Amino acid sequence: xxxxxxxxxxxxxxxxxxxxxxxxxxxxxxxxxxxxxxxxxxxxxxxxxxxxxxxxxxxxxxxxxxxxxxxxxxxxxxxxxxxxxxxxxxxxxxxxxxxxxxxxxxxxxxxxxxxxxxxxxxxxxxxxxxxxxxxxxxxxxxxxxxxxxxxxxxxxxxxxxxxxxxxxxxxxxxxxxxxxxxxxxxxxxxxxxxxxxxxxxxxxxxxxxxxxxxxxxxxxxxxxxxxxxxxxxxxxxxxxxxxxxxxxxxxxxxxxxxxxxxxxxxxxxxxxxxxxxxxxxxxxxxxxxxxxxxxxxxxxxxxxxxxxxxxxxxxxxxxxxxxxxxxxxxxxxxxxxxxxxxxxxxxxxxxxxxxxxxxxxxxxxxxxxxxxxxxxxxxxxxxxxxxxxxxxxxxxxxxxxxxxxxxxxxxxxxxxxxxxxxxxxxxxxxxx
Numbered sequence: 001x002x003x004x005x006x007x008x009x010x011x012x013x014x015x016x017x018x019x020x021x022x023x024x025x026x027x028x029x030x031x032x033x034x035x036x037x038x039x040x041x042x043x044x045x046x047x048x049x050x051x052x053x054x055x056x057x058x059x060x061x062x063x064x065x066x067x068x069x070x071x072x073x074x075x076x077x078x079x080x081x082x083x084x085x086x087x088x089x090x091x092x093x094x095x096x097x098x099x100x101x102x103x104x105x106x107x108x109x110x111x112x113x114x115x116x117x118x119x120x121x122x123x124x125x126x127x128x129x130x131x132x133x134x135x136x137x138x139x140x141x142x143x144x145x146x147x148x149x150x151x152x153x154x155x156x157x158x159x160x161x162x163x164x165x166x167x168x169x170x171x172x173x174x175x176x177x178x179x180x181x182x183x184x185x186x187x188x189x190x191x192x193x194x195x196x197x198x199x200x201x202x203x204x205x206x207x208x209x210x211x212x213x214x215x216x217x218x219x220x221x222x223x224x225x226x227x228x229x230x231x232x233x234x235x236x237x238x239x240x241x242x243x244x245x246x247x248x249x250x251x252x253x254x255x256x257x258x259x260x261x262x263x264x265x266x267x268x269x270x271x272x273x274x275x276x277x278x279x280x281x282x283x284x285x286x287x288x289x290x291x292x293x294x295x296x297x298x299x300x301x302x303x304x305x306x307x308x309x310x311x312x313x314x315x316x317x318x319x320x321x322x323x324x325x326x327x328x329x330x331x332x333x334x335x336x337x338x339x340x341x342x343x344x345x346x347x348x349x350x351x352x353x354x355x356x357x358x359x360x361x362x363x364x365x366x367x368x369x370x371x372x373x374x375x376x377x378x379x380x381x382x383x384x385x386x387x388x389x390x391x392x393x394x395x396x397x398x399x400x401x402x403x404x405x406x407x408x409x410x411x412x413x414x415x416x417x418x419x420x421x422x423x424x425x426x427x428x429x430x431x432x
Contacts, residue, residue: 034222036185041107042172044137049103051078057101064104064173113144142197153201158210163187188223195227205263217256224258231260285399289356290364298324298337304365307353310396315384317377320370321348342393355393381406
């Protein structure tokens with residue numbers, strides 16, 4: 001466009017120059033910056049809505065972009081005409097059982113999303129901060145959150161589909177793979193709608209964080225700059241991962257994170273950068289218990305709920321007792337495993353027991369099964385500490401070294417410079 005305007009400016013005839021300039025409307029219809037095709041609006045199935053005359057529907061097991069308009073419904077059969085170019089075609093009229101159809105809504109149409117409570121887990125104190133997990137189409141979930149939280153959110157973290165070419169995400173109910181010639185523009189169309197909603201949720205001093213890998217990192221960077229016009233600063237950081245991938249001729253061991261700062265928001269310095277050679281050895285140790293997400297309940301992983309016998313003198317794991325799964329199989333335990341609580345007086349060969357009990361009193365699960373636990377202790381990757389509460393199932397805290405750091409120790413990348421009396425490798429440093 002700049003070249004066209006330069007040529008118009010060279011026209012000597014003033015009237016002709018002005019006339020052509022007025023007719024040069026290309027710049028009103030042409031996008032600059034990151035340009036991509038805007039694909040047909042995404043459609044969302046509205047399960048549970050009654051099939052009735054006039055509704056736009058699709059086959060439950062078919063392509064959602066193949067849209068039909070209901071002409072009539074009688075005795076469980078819906079007479080439909082296929083919709084093409086926004087109009088129905090009478091020649092395509094077919095009949096379908098209503099149970100095979102679902103009402104659909106296109107992006108931009110009026111829709112009133114609502115939440116239906118499924119289940120809840122209490123931390124024991126309703127006055128403490130709590131979390132809500134929403135399972136929904138993310139676009140409509142964001143729409144719904146705008147009603148109570150527009151302009152009130154401190155930080156949003158997005159981990160979108162990486163668009164690697166694998167069958168890991170859908171556009172209009174179709175998987176987008178590497179053979180789709182519109183792979184990248186469909187992804188950008190998908191992202192831009194959600195980014196606009198997410199920005200509306202942020203406070204004036206909020207932060208938006210988006211992670212990505214090399215497949216869309218360049219497109220995403222341009223899209224963020226073009227879409228998040230209120231962002232004061234957009235920076236990219238690199239996150240090292242424990243493993244490495246070889247998508248091409250280079251092996252990589254990182255992903256990328258975009259930090260979009262608004263208003264006065266800024267990074268806060270930490271005591272450690274987690275990357276330097278002088279990193280504290282405490283970064284190697286993590287709690288052995290899980291934090292009890294939806295898949296960390298005893299009913300989901302009964303084999304990972306077992307007692308660990310501790311020698312209070314040596315602070316070493318002596319042995320492990322039967323898991324909840326083994327107790328159920330043996331017939332000594334019945335009922336709701338998620339409501340089960342350990343006996344604080346139970347011991348094993350006279351040794352006190354530790355169970356995966358959280359601060360809230362809920363029973364969670366261990367990170368590893370009993371045989372793996374004993375192996376990790378032999379290798380020096382388990383350590384035991386006395387707790388402030390010196391009685392019951394939380395009298396001791398148990399920590400372990402995760403698999404990525406264990407590999408570094410065993411390969412010599414991380415040097416063991418000392419051990420505790422119990423045999424635990426206490427001091428570690430990165431070798432250079």
